[in-house]
Amino acid sequence: xxxxxxxxxxxxxxxxxxxxxxxxxxxxxxxxxxxxxxxxxxxxxxxxxxxxxxxxxxxxxxxxxxxxxxxxxxxxxxxxxxxxxxxxxxxxxxxxxxxxxxxxxxxxxxxxxxxxxxxxxxxxxxxxxxxxxxxxxxxxxxxxxxxxxxxxxxxxxxxxxxxxxxxxxxxxxxxxxxxxxxxxxxxxxxxxxxxxxxxxxxxxxxxxxxxxxxxxxxxxxxxxxxxxxxxxxxxxxxxxxxxxxxxxxxxxxxxxxxxxxxxxxxxxxxxxxxxxxxxxxxxxxxxxxxxxxxxxxxxxxxxxxxxxxxxxxxxxxxxxxxxxxxxxxxxxxxxxxxxxxxxxxxxxxxxxxxxxxxxxxxxxxxxxxxxxxxxxxxxxxxxxxxxxxxxxxxxxxxxxxxxxxxxxxxxxxxxxxxxxxxxxxxxxxxxxxxxxxxxxxxxxxxxxxxxxxxxxxxxxxxxxxxxxxxxxxxxxxxxxxxxxxxxxxxxxxxxxxxxxxxxxxxxxxxxxxxxxxxxxxxxxxxxxxxxxxxxxxxxxxxxxxxxxxxxxxxxxxxxxxxxxxxxxxxxxxxxxxxxxxxxxxxxxxxxxxxxxxxxxxxxxxxxxxxxxxxxxxxxxxxxxxxxxxxxxxx
Amino acid sequence: xxxxxxxxxxxxxxxxxxxxxxxxxxxxxxxxxxxxxxxxxxxxxxxxxxxxxxxxxxxxxxxxxxxxxxxxxxxxxxxxxxxxxxxxxxxxxxxxxxx
Numbered sequence: 001x002x003x004x005x006x007x008x009x010x011x012x013x014x015x016x017x018x019x020x021x022x023x024x025x026x027x028x029x030x031x032x033x034x035x036x037x038x039x040x041x042x043x044x045x046x047x048x049x050x051x052x053x054x055x056x057x058x059x060x061x062x063x064x065x066x067x068x069x070x071x072x073x074x075x076x077x078x079x080x081x082x083x084x085x086x087x088x089x090x091x092x093x094x095x096x097x098x099x100x101x102x103x104x105x106x107x108x109x110x111x112x113x114x115x116x117x118x119x120x121x122x123x124x125x126x127x128x129x130x131x132x133x134x135x136x137x138x139x140x141x142x143x144x145x146x147x148x149x150x151x152x153x154x155x156x157x158x159x160x161x162x163x164x165x166x167x168x169x170x171x172x173x174x175x176x177x178x179x180x181x182x183x184x185x186x187x188x189x190x191x192x193x194x195x196x197x198x199x200x201x202x203x204x205x206x207x208x209x210x211x212x213x214x215x216x217x218x219x220x221x222x223x224x225x226x227x228x229x230x231x232x233x234x235x236x237x238x239x240x241x242x243x244x245x246x247x248x249x250x251x252x253x254x255x256x257x258x259x260x261x262x263x264x265x266x267x268x269x270x271x272x273x274x275x276x277x278x279x280x281x282x283x284x285x286x287x288x289x290x291x292x293x294x295x296x297x298x299x300x301x302x303x304x305x306x307x308x309x310x311x312x313x314x315x316x317x318x319x320x321x322x323x324x325x326x327x328x329x330x331x332x333x334x335x336x337x338x339x340x341x342x343x344x345x346x347x348x349x350x351x352x353x354x355x356x357x358x359x360x361x362x363x364x365x366x367x368x369x370x371x372x373x374x375x376x377x378x379x380x381x382x383x384x385x386x387x388x389x390x391x392x393x394x395x396x397x398x399x400x401x402x403x404x405x406x407x408x409x410x411x412x413x414x415x416x417x418x419x420x421x422x423x424x425x426x427x428x429x430x431x432x433x434x435x436x437x438x439x440x441x442x443x444x445x446x447x448x449x450x451x452x453x454x455x456x457x458x459x460x461x462x463x464x465x466x467x468x469x470x471x472x473x474x475x476x477x478x479x480x481x482x483x484x485x486x487x488x489x490x491x492x493x494x495x496x497x498x499x500x501x502x503x504x505x506x507x508x509x510x511x512x513x514x515x516x517x518x519x520x521x522x523x524x525x526x527x528x529x530x531x532x533x534x535x536x537x538x539x540x541x542x543x544x545x546x547x548x549x550x551x552x553x554x555x556x557x558x559x560x561x562x563x564x565x566x567x568x569x570x571x572x573x574x575x576x577x578x579x580x581x582x583x584x585x586x587x588x589x590x591x592x593x594x595x596x597x598x599x600x601x602x603x604x605x606x607x608x609x610x611x612x613x614x615x616x617x618x619x620x621x622x623x624x625x626x627x628x629x630x631x632x633x634x
Numbered sequence: 635x636x637x638x639x640x641x642x643x644x645x646x647x648x649x650x651x652x653x654x655x656x657x658x659x660x661x662x663x664x665x666x667x668x669x670x671x672x673x674x675x676x677x678x679x680x681x682x683x684x685x686x687x688x689x690x691x692x693x694x695x696x697x698x699x700x701x702x703x704x705x706x707x708x709x710x711x712x713x714x715x716x717x718x719x720x721x722x723x724x725x726x727x728x729x730x731x732x733x
Contacts, residue, residue: 619652619656
């Protein structure tokens with residue numbers, strides 16, 4: 001596909017980023033003066049970006065499919081030796097998808113936050129951070145080189161850190177923010193190393209240069225870059241083995257969880273893999289690792305989701321699992337790229353809706369999150385119940401809701417190919433769908449149905465319209481987006497210029513069989529959850545449970561493993577290094593200083609102040625010199 | 635007369651001067667002993683010049699005299715000032731400048 005220079009409305013790409021950045025600057029620098037109207041400005045800026053994005057989208061629709069990639073060079077950023085980096089924006093069908101998702105869902109969540117954060121003294125600061133996030137996320141997806149993408153990548157990491165730790169007066173929330181930041185840092189190292197390899201091997205870091213050179217590059221180089229990019233994606237998208245931060249990241253306010261830790265930022269890893277398609281296409285080993293990571297994470301997240309009683313943490317585990325699906329699809333190569341992005345879009349809608357619904361429930365329950373203390377809310381919070389229900393049907397993949405179209409396609413693509421891979425990955429994806437149905441149904445029934453297990457002081461009520469309207473819009477998206485984009489083949493056609501046409505590969509199972517089995521598994525999952533959590537009473541205190549349940553409650557011991565493998569040895573290492581530094585290096589230096597000081601202290605005593613003793617030493621010295629000269633007969 | 639006698643005399647005078655510097659406490663006497671040492675060296679210079687048939691030593695003797703005159707001016711001024719403040723010209727008394 002050829003990239004053309006931007007003209008007309010398409011050259012306004014910078015405005016997409018500048019508007020929320022301006023909002024963030026005004027709100028964060030303006031301080032308390034902007035408290036009164038800060039949330040309105042903060043909501044208007046992403047809305048403006050959305051309007052611009054919509055106009056640009058229509059403009060792109062008006063062009064030929066081959067002519068839809070538009071780049072605009074903003075300015076020259078770095079020119080050092082062989083490294084020349086221009087800051088430029090690339091607007092193509094792939095980034096357009098993201099821009100629309102981020103600005104649309106972002107605007108809805110801003111609107112929702114006006115109501116959700118109403119009683120918070122720091123609502124203005126919250127909107128400032130949210131705007132900063134939107135700006136960084138848009139920079140990430142609009143960048144036309146890996147280095148500019150890296151700037152956005154770090155920017156969303158910063159915004160995520162600030163927002164997880166938004167209520168940092170609670171020290172465990174502050175610790176959760178740090179944990180997210182550090183886990184992300186591990187992944188960021190991967191991205192920076194990948195960029196360095198690109199520069200050394202290809203002599204440039206822009207997409208054009210890298211993808212142009214990727215055709216002729218050796219497979220070893222491409223595999224190295226691919227694995228480093230995967231490490232970056234694992235950090236940002238909470239994939240195995242860097243997934244442990246996502247559950248704790250739920251410490252942030254619920255709109256943050258919806259926007260950053262469900263709909264947009266955590267999917268940046270999937271974007272990175274799909275964007276780097278030319279690299280991964282040339283590195284089958286790296287692709288296989290991507291698929292394996294995705295498969296492990298999707299099962300991992302699903303198992304954790306089955307045991308969590310905290311509604312937000314259960315949803316976080318589900319996010320992890322769903323992104324595992326996207327990773328799996330992205331690792332499958334051209335057959336999967338489109339469906340990874342498709343699932344990402346539908347997931348962005350229904351998971352944002354689910355999180356905001358959970359936030360609405362928490363709002364009515366004085367910020368309680370324990371699902372064992374919910375139950376029977378469907379009658380008092382009707383709008384939340386219906387919208388959450390639509391999201392639930394979407395995520396478990398009931399036709400015709402959107403999750404069905406995207407997830408089913410991923411499962412189908414996982415079965416394509418030959419050898420052992422399609423069987424292993426396909427069956428994993430199928431089983432994952434069943435578990436997803438179980439834990440999401442469990443969550444839905446425990447929260448909205450069954451008997452009321454409320455604590456005495458709560459009086460649940462429906463949230464105000466400013467919170468429920470975004471819920472309704474997202475619910476409509478959850479219900480219809482898949483139907484509009486999927487069966488019509490629109491999403492394939494739209495993304496084809498970027499990720500290529502999928503080659504026709506034979507599937508090891510027929511599509512009809514796969515879909516039937518998937519639906520049967522979903523039905524089984526729902527039925528099991530119905531039997532366990534609606535027919536039977538849900539105890540208020542969690543039963544001890546099986547070994548697996550207990551493990552899943554502890555996030556399958558991921559923190560314990562990290563602690564034992566990384567944290568403790570790291571602490572021992574630093575402690576021993578501090579010891580060596582104090583005793584060894586400082587000891588030598590300080591000892592030398594003490595030696596010199598002590599010696600000179602003694603020598604000082606020779607300065608008695610008696611002139612005659614100085615004269616004697618001069619005399620003796622002169623006599624000594626003369627004697628020595630006589631001795632050697634000079 | 636054997637010129638070496640002058641050298642012996644010079645050595646004798648120098649030794650007297652040096653022991654005076656080391657042994658006497660009165661600054662004026664120490665000062666005079668220094669002058670004695672300088673004049674002993676002058677005598678040695680002149681004698682060696684005579685022995686070598688070379689005028690360099692005599693010239694240097696003049697330089698030493700000039701330096702000695704200058705030194706007397708500064709040194710006596712210092713001694714007088716010290717005497718004024720301490721009511722004593724003992725070199726052992728002025729030992730404040732020490733460790």
